[in-house]
Amino acid sequence: MTDLIDEQRRNALGRQAARLVACIEKDLAAQQTVDVDITPAQKAVLIQLETTGNRITTLAQRLGTSKQAASKLVQEIENKGLVVRLPDPEDGRASVIQFTDKGRAIVDTTVSYFEELERQIAAEIGHEDLALVKAKLKRIADFLDPHGF
């Protein structure tokens, strides 16, 4: 007994993408509570942090928050031993956030999770379709958010 506009809502690209993202977030949250207890905002920092290291300002930009909020989040995950703040050799005022081995292990775990997830999806819809969806989705994301990554 669904309405017509409900069908329209259900079929929207954004809704299905959000569903996928929600599933992934649920999975990752379940995984990480076993390992280290991380809040969603803290996880967002780990997602944006590159293994080559980034400054607070860069992270704040990518997270879309203030530098204060980013700084606080970094401090929290530093207390948990996931990252360290090292002085930036190029700028004495700045510091560079780097993964610790423990933090890096979480990244590796996440990458492994994504690999396994994509294996399952490939088994369901085929490697070709998965590759196609990935490519097109990346193009759409680049189109809508040229400055993101």
Added chain:
Amino acid sequence: MTDLIDEQRRNALGRQAARLVACIEKDLAAQQTVDVDITPAQKAVLIQLETTGNRITTLAQRLGTSKQAASKLVQEIENKGLVVRLPDPEDGRASVIQFTDKGRAIVDTTVSYFEELERQIAAEIGHEDLALVKAKLKRIADFLDPHGF
């Protein structure tokens, strides 16, 4: 100067999907602040609410929260005139949440936004690829989250 594992992280399906969702949420948030001020959690209720009406329990299940939390959010958007609670004719204990005209207008606006967004994406990558991505993404979402909608 990106690391190899960073490339892997960047290319993950989940990451690109999350990027897309983030863009959409940003757009919708900007739209809605012009109209009515809605918090993300309140918006989530409007997203899950069907035009044919739902009970608190149903909304709580879909939102993945407690009935108390769902009830509170419904009360908040009821105070803003977006929904009403009507007695369920089939069960005197229950009530059915329905959109008001004002709430329904927000849904219509969101649907229009998605239509326009997909028009733009289609212009960028073509109607066929968009349709393909939508279909495959829906299949992936159904696979990972059989009970969702």
Added chain:
DNA sequence: CAAATATCAGCTCCACTGAAATAA
């Protein structure tokens, strides 16, 4: 009486902002 629906009250954590301090 037992089960289901919903609400109220009190509490906690999370995330963010603005202002101000420090250092280069």
Added chain:
DNA sequence: CTTATTTCAGTGGAGCTGATATTT
């Protein structure tokens, strides 16, 4: 003086638990 970062204080969002009323 400007820039990068950090700390402090305060705010509001969002969720939970426990208790209660009501209906089936």
